[in-house]
Amino acid sequence: MPKKATAQETALKSVRKMLASGKLKPGQQIIQDALASRLGVSRVPVREALKTLQAEGRVIHDPHRGYFVAELNAEDLxxxxxxxxxxxxxxIRIGVPKATPADVVAIKGFHDEGLAAAAKGDVNQMATLNRKFHMAIYRLCNEERLITMIENLWDSLDAYRVLFLTDSSNRERTNDDHAQMIQAVKQKDVKESLKIQSAHREHALKTIKHLLSAFAQTD
Amino acid sequence: MPKKATAQETALKSVRKMLASGKLKPGQQIIQDALASRLGVSRVPVREALKTLQAEGRVIHDPHRGYFVAELNAEDLxxxxxxxxxxxxxxIRIGVPKATPADVVAIKGFHDEGLAAAAKGDVNQMATLNRKFHMAIYRLCNEERLITMIENLWDSLDAYRVLFLTDSSNRERTNDDHAQMIQAVKQKDVKESLKIQSAHREHALKTIKHLLSAFAQTD
DNA sequence: CAGTCAAACTTTGTATAAAAAGTTTTTATT
DNA sequence: AATAAAAACTTTTTATACAAAGTTTGACTG
Structure with missing residues (x-):
């Protein structure tokens, strides 16, 4: 049986979810007491969870003032x-040449599930599967620390990713790019994989920056 | 005036120092109570400091068993x-082309201080200045997050760096490499800078791995 | 004598409460 | 009415105490 998680572990998971779903918004202060009673634990494990998130750059700690959800400006992005x-x-350079047929099947699996989620209009599920899709490709490199770093960077963007996928044209484009990517990985074509991924990222960055500046005006 | 640091901040600093100096050795458990009374604080701020170090990968947390100093094997290295x-x-690619004469002077300053420390045989001071020297070069790129990541990676190697600098031939070689590096930066020669740095790192990795395997036999 | 169980012990994890710092509101003064 | 000081309030920080989990020791059993 899976042994019982500690309060700080469950707190960390919960806060991550709140950050990803936008329940905690960039710039907002995180009142420890409120969060603790919301999660049904004391403030001590909550603070330890926040410390982890601080080290990951997802929250800012201002001593004696508190923890605030990290806000990203255009430069940070x-x-x-x-x-x-x-x-x-x-x-990609390390991993794609090592892709086995089984790997490709697994990757395609996430893509297919993503298409299903898109059909149902479940944006949250799409975001989850989008991430699994990309991480499955990066994981091919088999370097634990490199993978962890990439995951952390994705985490930092969580709060802004929902913004991106809200627009249906972005969702469509994402699915198209994924289909292309699967072909490139299947053929172990590193150069093509890099090209697709790079374009994919550039488009997302441009879009998010645009959404961000539009958003800033309404503040 | 500089406002008073919190207990967790001073605890974090202290533990970092203990990790860098080898007072806390890889694999060793960190007894929270002992550490807390040593630092004259309670366990709560100590635990928060350890959480930060855990997120940085410098200690391992095993729930209900405790925190242990991270151990690196050859693969991790x-x-x-x-x-x-x-x-x-x-x-380097981003920063070196932007190096101003003032930057070069500052970098050379760390090198000169490093030579002085070497002459006095102060290995700890050498390690500090070696790091300042390299970080001054990386800082030229002016990307805050990139710099932080590089610093974290250097931190992870702290416990092993002393090992490296204990050998006088390594110290000499380090100083020679630095002199070359200063020339390359001064001339804004990216290609040459990359070459020197790469050789510098490869040598260190090989040496540390060698020392590590020699060390492992005595365990 | 090896292996297992339980009690004693150590260490960690968390709740609570008191202390410290920061923020807001109120009151007094010009 | 504007400013400054002080009081009230909120929130964070840390110490302490207790609960829970893990480890060790030693007695008992086969």
């Missing part, structure tokens, strides 16, 4: 996407 | 050096 391109390109 | 090369190369 550029930096994160830049880091993603550096690390993801490397993961 | 390879991965970390691999990540370093990816990120540091990028920092």
């Amino acid at each position: 550029s930096e994160i996407y830049h880091l993603r391109s550096i690390l993801e390109d490397e993961a | 390879s991965e970390i050096y691999h990540l370093r090369s990816i990120l540091e190369d990028e920092a």
Whole structure:
């Protein structure tokens, strides 16, 4: 049986979910007491969960003032996407040549599930599967630390990803790109994989920046 | 005036120092109570400091068993050096072309101080200045997140760096490499900078791996 | 004598409460 | 009415205490 998780572990999971779903919004203060009683635990494990998120850059800690959900400006977004391109390109260079037919089937599986979610209009599920799809490709490189870093970067963008997938044209484009990507991986074509991924990212960055500046005006 | 640090902040600093100096050794359990009374604080802020280090991968947390100093095997070392090369190369590509004469003077300053420390045989001071030297170069890229990631990777290697600098031939070689590097940066020669840095890292990795396997036999 | 169980012990995990810092509101003064 | 000081309030930070889990020791059993 899976042994019981500690309060801090469940707290961390919950807060991650709240960040991803937008229940906690960028810039917002996280009142420890409110969060703790919401989760039915004391403030101590909540604080430990927040410390982890702070180290990952997802929340900002201002001593004696508290924890705030990290806010990304256009420059931050550029930096994160830049880091993603550096690390993801490397993961592809190492991993794609090693892709087995079974790997391709697994990757295609996530794509197919994603299409189903898209048909049902379940944006949250789409986001989850989109991530699984891409991470399955990066995981081919088999370098644990590299993979973890890429995951952290994706985490930082969680709050902004929902924004992106809200637009149906983005959803369509995403699915098209994925289909192309599967072909490239299947053929172990590193160069083509890099090209598709890069275009995919650039489009997302541009769109999110655009949405962000539109959003900023209404503040 | 600089406002008073919180207990968790001072605890974090202290533990970092203990990890870097080898007072806390890889694999060793960190007894929270002992550490807390040593630092004159309660266990709560100590645990928060450890959470941060856990997120950075410098300690391992095993629920209900405790925190242990992270141990790196040969594979971990390879991965970390691999990540370093990816990120540091990028920092050089972006930063070196932007180096101003003032930057070069500052970088050379760390090198000169390092030579002085070497003459005095102060290995700890050498390690500190070695790091300042390299980070000053990486900082030229001006990408905050990229720099932070590189710093984290250097942190992970702290416990093993002392090992490396204990050998006088490594210290000499390090100083020679630095002198060459300063020339390359001064001339804004990206290609040459990359070459020197890469050789520098490869040498260190090989040496540390060698020392590690020699060390493992005595366990 | 090896293996298992239970009690004693150690260490971690979390709740609670008190202390410290920061923020807001109120009151007093010019 | 505007500003400054102080009081009230909120929230964070840390110490303490208790609960829970893991480890060790030693007695008992086959």
